[in-house]
Amino acid sequence: MKGLIFCEFLEMVEEKFGYETVDEIIEKSNLPSKGIYTSVGTYSHEEMFSLVGQLSVNLKVPVSKLFYTYGVYVFGVFGKAYKDLIIEHSDAFQFLSRVEDTIHVQVLKLYPEAELPTIEIKSQGPHKLELIYTSQRKMADFAEGLIQGCLNYFNEDASINKVGLTEDQTQVLFTIQKNV
Numbered sequence: 661m662k663g664l665i666f667c668e669f670l671e672m673v674e675e676k677f678g679y680e681t682v683d684e685i686i687e688k689s690n691l692p693s694k695g696i697y698t699s700v701g702t703y704s705h706e707e708m709f710s711l712v713g714q715l716s717v718n719l720k721v722p723v724s725k726l727f728y729t730y731g732v733y734v735f736g737v738f739g740k741a742y743k744d745l746i747i748e749h750s751d752a753f754q755f756l757s758r759v760e761d762t763i764h765v766q767v768l769k770l771y772p773e774a775e776l777p778t779i780e781i782k783s784q785g786p787h788k789l790e791l792i793y794t795s796q797r798k799m800a801d802f803a804e805g806l807i808q809g810c811l812n813y814f815n816e817d818a819s820i821n822k823v824g825l826t827e828d829q830t831q832v833l834f835t836i837q838k839n840v
């Protein structure tokens with residue numbers, strides 16, 4: 661996983677909970693990187709699970725909620741950093757349907773070692789979008805946060821429903837229904 665994802669995570673923790681919390685979760689996580697990340701470096705996604713796990717213990721907030729919160733936050737960061745990639749899309753559904761063949765393709769050009777999920781569109785209508793997340797990294801909660809961040813970005817009101825298609829959560833179906 662790219663260092664930029666770690667840097668932004670630690671930035672969010674510092675912003676929301678202060679530097680002492682950043683220090684504490686890094687120390688308790690026993691990380692091979694020792695918590696020193698450069699945005700272009702590549703690190704095991706296990707380190708992200710360790711950091712989020714420690715933050716969960718520290719704050720007594722479930723890991724799933726923290727991944728979701730981070731997803732919402734990081735889409736806000738992407739919204740600024742990758743504005744050109746997003747701006748050409750007219751709404752959230754159109755954007756989400758292009759993550760697989762456009763957005764993440766561009767990401768791979770920038771960062772060839774990036775480990776990305778598959779985001780497959782199962783069905784798309786004016787008010788409902790179904791997409792299937794597949795990844796060995798099991799980060800569907802993070803995906804849900806990114807989807808919510810995307811809805812926020814386009815100023816759209818919709819409900820996100822999440823159902824595991826496999827027991828181990830490597831494949832998850834999201835149904836996004838517009839509230840009209």
Ligand code: HEM
Pocket residue numbers: 661662663665738739742745746756759763764767773774775776777779795796797798799800802803804806807810
């Ligand atoms: C402009 C928008 C986006 C950009 C620039 C972007 C970029 C990235 C980057 C850089 C990573 C990290 C890859 C790595 O560290 O190896 C990533 C991972 C990921 N992306 Fe995107 N992404 C965007 C939108 C989305 C959206 C809308 C979704 C959800 C539908 C999504 C789902 C994910 C997930 C879940 C991961 C974690 C890795 C995994 O689950 O295997 N991304 N993305």
